[in-house]
Amino acid sequence: MNTWEVTTLAERSAEALSSSFWGAAGYLGLAMLGMAGFVAVLGMVLIYAERKVAGHFQCRLGPMRVGWHGTLQTVADTVKLLLKEDIVPYQADKMLHILAPLLMFIGTILVLLVLPFSPIVQVADVNIGVVYITAVSGFSVLGILLGGWSSNNKWSLIGAMRAGAQIISYEVSATLALLVVVLFSGSLQLSEIVRSQAEGWWIWRAHGVGIVAFLIFFIASTAEINRTPFDMPEGESELTAGFHTEYSGLRFAFFFLAEFINMFLVAALTSTLFLGGWMPFHIGGFENFNALMDLIPAGLWFTGKTAFLVFVLMWFRWSFPRLRVDQLMRLEWKILLPIGLVNLFVAAVVVLYGLYFFPVR
Amino acid sequence: MNEAILTVLFYSFAAFSVLLALAVVTSRRILRAAVYLMGVLVSSAALFLMLGAEFLAGVQILVYVGGIVVLLVFAVMLTRSVELLEDRPSMIRKLTGFLAAGSFFAVSVAVLSMTQFPVLRDGARPDSNVAAIGRKLLDYGPEGYVLPFEVISLLLLSAVIGGIVIARKTAVSRATGDVEIMTEIQ
Numbered sequence: 001m002n003t004w005e006v007t008t009l010a011e012r013s014a015e016a017l018s019s020s021f022w023g024a025a026g027y028l029g030l031a032m033l034g035m036a037g038f039v040a041v042l043g044m045v046l047i048y049a050e051r052k053v054a055g056h057f058q059c060r061l062g063p064m065r066v067g068w069h070g071t072l073q074t075v076a077d078t079v080k081l082l083l084k085e086d087i088v089p090y091q092a093d094k095m096l097h098i099l100a101p102l103l104m105f106i107g108t109i110l111v112l113l114v115l116p117f118s119p120i121v122q123v124a125d126v127n128i129g130v131v132y133i134t135a136v137s138g139f140s141v142l143g144i145l146l147g148g149w150s151s152n153n154k155w156s157l158i159g160a161m162r163a164g165a166q167i168i169s170y171e172v173s174a175t176l177a178l179l180v181v182v183l184f185s186g187s188l189q190l191s192e193i194v195r196s197q198a199e200g201w202w203i204w205r206a207h208g209v210g211i212v213a214f215l216i217f218f219i220a221s222t223a224e225i226n227r228t229p230f231d232m233p234e235g236e237s238e239l240t241a242g243f244h245t246e247y248s249g250l251r252f253a254f255f256f257l258a259e260f261i262n263m264f265l266v267a268a269l270t271s272t273l274f275l276g277g278w279m280p281f282h283i284g285g286f287e288n289f290n291a292l293m294d295l296i297p298a299g300l301w302f303t304g305k306t307a308f309l310v311f312v313l314m315w316f317r318w319s320f321p322r323l324r325v326d327q328l329m330r331l332e333w334k335i336l337l338p339i340g341l342v343n344l345f346v347a348a349v350v351v352l353y354g355l356y357f358f359p360v361r
Numbered sequence: 362m363n364e365a366i367l368t369v370l371f372y373s374f375a376a377f378s379v380l381l382a383l384a385v386v387t388s389r390r391i392l393r394a395a396v397y398l399m400g401v402l403v404s405s406a407a408l409f410l411m412l413g414a415e416f417l418a419g420v421q422i423l424v425y426v427g428g429i430v431v432l433l434v435f436a437v438m439l440t441r442s443v444e445l446l447e448d449r450p451s452m453i454r455k456l457t458g459f460l461a462a463g464s465f466f467a468v469s470v471a472v473l474s475m476t477q478f479p480v481l482r483d484g485a486r487p488d489s490n491v492a493a494i495g496r497k498l499l500d501y502g503p504e505g506y507v508l509p510f511e512v513i514s515l516l517l518l519s520a521v522i523g524g525i526v527i528a529r530k531t532a533v534s535r536a537t538g539d540v541e542i543m544t545e546i547q
Contacts, residue, residue: 017363096392128491131419138427142399145434149392157438164435171427188491 004198004279004298006116006191010124031123035112039261044074046260050314057318078253086249089152096150101247101254104143108258110136111265116190118278118299129190130178133269134171137224140258141167147255148243159242162232162325169332170223170230176340177217180209180347181273184356194277199284199357201276206356212343214274216336218309221270223328225262227313229320230328267309271302275309278302284357371411378404389449392437399430416491 009031016023048063048071055062063070088097114129116122126132141164148160182188184206185196196202203210223230234242244255271277278298282290323331350356381400388394402425409418450458501507 017366021366093390093392096396099396126415128415128419131416131423135419135423135427138422138431141427141431142396142434145431145438146392146396149434149438161435161438164431164438168431168435 004119004195006119006122006125006195008122008125035109035123039109039112039257042264043257043260044078046264046310047077048074049310050260053311053314054318057315081253081256082250084249086251087246089246092152092246093150096146097246098251100143100147100150101251101258102143103146104140104258105254107137107139107141107143108261108265110139111269112261114190115265115268116194116272116277117302118297119191121299122191125189125191127187127189129193130182130188134175134178137171140262143258144243147247151243151246153246155240155245156243159234159239159245162239163226163234163243166226166230166232166328167224169329170220170336173216173332173336173340174220174224176337176344177213177220178273179344180213183344183347183351184210190272190277194272194279197276197279198282200282201274201279203274204357206347206350209343209347209350210274212339213347214270216340216343217273218266218270218312220332220336221266222313222316223332225259225266227259227263228317229322231322232325232328263310263313264306267306267313268302270309271305275305276301277305367411371408374404374407374411378408392434395430395433395437398433399426402426402430414490416494 009027013024013027013031016027051073052062052070063073066072066076088094111133113123114126114132116125144163144167145160148156148158148163151157181193181202184202185193187193187196197205199205201210203214226232226234232238232242234244239245244252247255276282278301280290280293280296280298280301282293378401381397381404384397385394385401388397402421406418406421406425409415409421497504498506498510
């Protein structure tokens with residue numbers, strides 16, 4: 001049986017600190033560089049995937065001209081975006097206009113910091129992981145609100161207001177669904193949550209409670225990152241481009257990149273909390289089967305689950321029409337929230353009596 | 362080595378929060394003041410983190426940055442536009458402001474210098490305090506906090522209900538002329 005030792009970059013850096021300061025600084029620099037490269041490449045890959053998936057859903061081919069099957073298309077687009085003129089509108093609040101995309105990007109990067117990619121690939125394993133994630137995603141909301149307001153444009157303002165209302169509302173449901181997993185695993189630490197799923201993933205271990213929580217979390221998170229069918233904040237048919245109407249060049253790239261990384265984050269978090277993260281598919285007691293599953297490396301399990309959920313998010317986009325604002329609010333406050341509350345209560349009962357499959361405690 | 366780094370970090374966070382706090386009250390653009398306020402709250406969360414209170418730091422950012430500052434910005438967005446500046450305060454307002462701030466500063470410095478803080482020795486602090494906080498909150502013994510916890514929940518519940526009552530649309534019933542509260546918000 002595997003013990004799943006978790007080593008993080010922060011731990012190694014702390015170890016190095018006892019001998020030399022520069023060793024620790026080197027680890028931190030490495031982490032930053034790795035993150036920057038990861039974010040940039042991931043953004044390009046996701047944009048390419050989105051365009052290809054969209055194309056095939058509409059019986060088109062998607063990008064085909066630049067490079068083999070259009071693989072260099074996003075590289076070209078990125079270079080174009082970086083070379084574009086950067087415009088700050090006249091009479092905009094310049095400081096906030098510049099700060100807003102950075103804030104949104106910071107919110108995204110900080111979540112990436114605690115994500116357990118595999119037992120040996122994680123930057124920091126803070127013991128308040130879940131609280132931390134909910135906390136730092138608040139920066140993204142602020143970024144959107146400030147970006148919309150400081151542009152001094154009505155479309156931007158309305159888009160930002162919609163985004164703010166939507167994110168604040170759906171955060172409630174997402175947090176309720178998160179709490180279900182915290183109840184199950186008895187920990188806020190992400191690596192501990194993953195390790196608690198060694199006997200089976202939470203989505204199927206708790207008689208439907210896990211599935212309901214999974215669905216609520218996934219829907220609410222889709223709304224939180226403003227993806228179709230919840231993309232009123234930037235509904236291009238009504239608001240030009242919503243909160244980032246007045247952004248161009250590099251600063252627009254920040255918003256755009258943050259949006260795509262957020263999509264990855266939602267998929268990664270959902271798979272970490274409900275589908276076991278890097279934990280292979282295990283069934284409690286089936287030792288041989290579990291050993292067979294362990295042959296596939298943990299990082300690959302994480303990547304596979306996340307990639308599948310990213311595909312599901314793109315699938316949503318081309319399957320559902322956009323909701324109206326009032327429908328959106330009704331979905332949250334009258335459907336998701338009551339179900340989430342009842343589900344949390346049922347989850348508490350399930351945990352209290354140890355009713356889930358393969359109880360460990 | 363560790364000590365030196367922690368000291369440098371502490372003083373930079375402290376200086377940062379004092380400077381930003383000054384900027385909050387002196388800025389004439391109200392939304393910028395909100396952003397500076399966010400900076401103050403984040404650096405105080407960093408100070409909590411350095412004291413080993415990770416949960417408190419997380420909740421500080423969750424509640425104050427994700428909740429209060431966002432609501433503040435939201436409310437300001439409903440009322441003001443970019444070009445509007447706060448009025449320059451009159452002399453009397455300035456004087457009373459300085460007086461109030463100065464006396465609050467004096468009182469808090471006096472109280473802080475008179476209080477004896479029990480200092481935890483190294484190693485006396487638990488590694489993970491999240492579980493300890495949870496137990497304390499559910500403990501109904503003499504050391505527990507279950508009563509304040511429940512009282513605060515009741516307070517929040519009544520505030521939520523009050524909010525709903527205020528936000529509800531009221532309509533005048535034609536037959537009786539009474540004001541009746543519509544059950545469905547359309």
